[in-house]
Amino acid sequence: MxxxxxxxxxxxxxxxxxxxxxxxxxxxxxxxxxxxxxxxxxxxxxxxxxxxxxxxxxxxxxxxxxxxxxxxxxxxxxxxxxxxxxxxxxxxxxxxxxxxxxxxxxxxxxxxxxxxxxxxxxxxxxxxxxxxxxxxxxxxxxxxxxxxxxxxxxxxxxxxxxxxxxxxxxxxxPTQRDDDGLALSSRNAYLVAENRSSAVALPRALGVAAATIEKGGDAVAALSTARDTLIAAGFEVDYVELVDAETLAEPVPGRPGRLLAAARIAGTRLIDNVAVKYG
The missing domain is CATH 3.40.50.620 (HUPs)
Incomplete structure (x- = not known):
């Protein structure tokens, strides 16, 4: 090389x-x-x-x-x-x-x-x-x-x-993940053991919200629940949003969606996202 x-x-x-x-x-x-x-x-x-x-x-x-x-x-x-x-x-x-x-x-x-x-x-x-x-x-x-x-x-x-x-x-x-589901990131090195274990709430909350939306559940309520879950885990939430996967604008029923989130735990900012079949 x-x-x-x-x-x-x-x-x-x-x-x-x-x-x-x-x-x-x-x-x-x-x-x-x-x-x-x-x-x-x-x-x-x-x-x-x-x-x-x-x-x-x-x-x-x-x-x-x-x-x-x-x-x-x-x-x-x-x-x-x-x-x-x-x-x-x-x-x-x-x-x-x-x-x-x-x-x-x-x-x-x-x-x-x-x-x-x-x-x-x-x-x-x-x-x-x-x-x-x-x-x-x-x-x-x-x-x-x-x-x-x-x-x-x-x-x-x-x-x-x-x-x-x-x-x-x-x-x-596709996003590569650790065994517990946390998306691999260079910033994960900032997390001490206690915060690292709490950080898995991020992918888990997104997974639950995506599953709820794909089953026809209310998207607004699913996003609100995800935010509450993250706050309870110790995160400060920047955003949890459902968008159109191509334009990142408002999601359109029948088109691929994406659920994206960014949040801080103990000063470390993490991002993650999952695909969502919307509508």
């Missing part, structure tokens, strides 16, 4: 791979890798001859009071995992290589970025769209893979790629 930190070297390396006729899959990450990320890598290896994984903790997607400074960084361990998995290129640029002096461009995707995390974290999806657009232009992949755990992020990226004619195949990979 090549570990590359300079854009000039990345482009030279990828040009050599393309000269051999190889297609390229990209898995963008912020590091602190876990089994969820490695599931993306496994899918990437099936999708293309060569796999590039990026590790970049993107400052533009963190708000002023968020956890940029303490976000887990495990470069050596991450590199070992990726090398063992057969990744071809690890793209791990410093901040100044991604945002050089004078950088003044912002990518904003309206519609799907509004509401949910877009409302709870103002500016977050501008930061996501900007860095992903940069990564796409740096790597120029044929296919890129993202986890469905960050479902709104996936919708934002799909909209951006369609609108800006990137010509990249965007694939979502």
């Amino acid at each position: 090549q570990t590359i930190r300079l854009l000039s070297e990345l482009r030279a390396s990828l040009a050599a791979l393309r000269a051999q006729g190889d297609d390229i899959a990209l898995v963008p990450t912020m590091g602190a890798l876990h089994a969820g990320h490695m599931a993306l890598v496994a899918e990437a290896k099936l999708a293309a001859k060569r796999v590039v994984v990026s590790i970049f903790v993107n400052p533009k997607q963190f708000g002023a009071n968020e956890d940029l400074s303490r976000y887990p960084r495990k470069e050596l361990a991450d590199a070992r995992m990726l090398s063992d998995a057969g990744v071809d290129v690890l793209w791990m640029p410093p901040v100044e290589e991604v945002y050089p002096a004078g950088f003044a461009t912002n990518v904003s995707v309206s519609g799907v970025s509004e509401g949910l995390d877009g409302a709870a974290r103002p500016g977050h999806f501008d930061g996501v769209a900007t860095v992903v657009a940069k990564l796409f232009n740096q790597v120029r992949p044929d296919v890129a893979l993202f986890g469905e755990k960050d479902f709104q992020q996936l919708a934002v990226i799909r909209r951006m790629v369609a609108d800006l004619d990137f010509g990249i195949d965007i694939r979502g990979v």
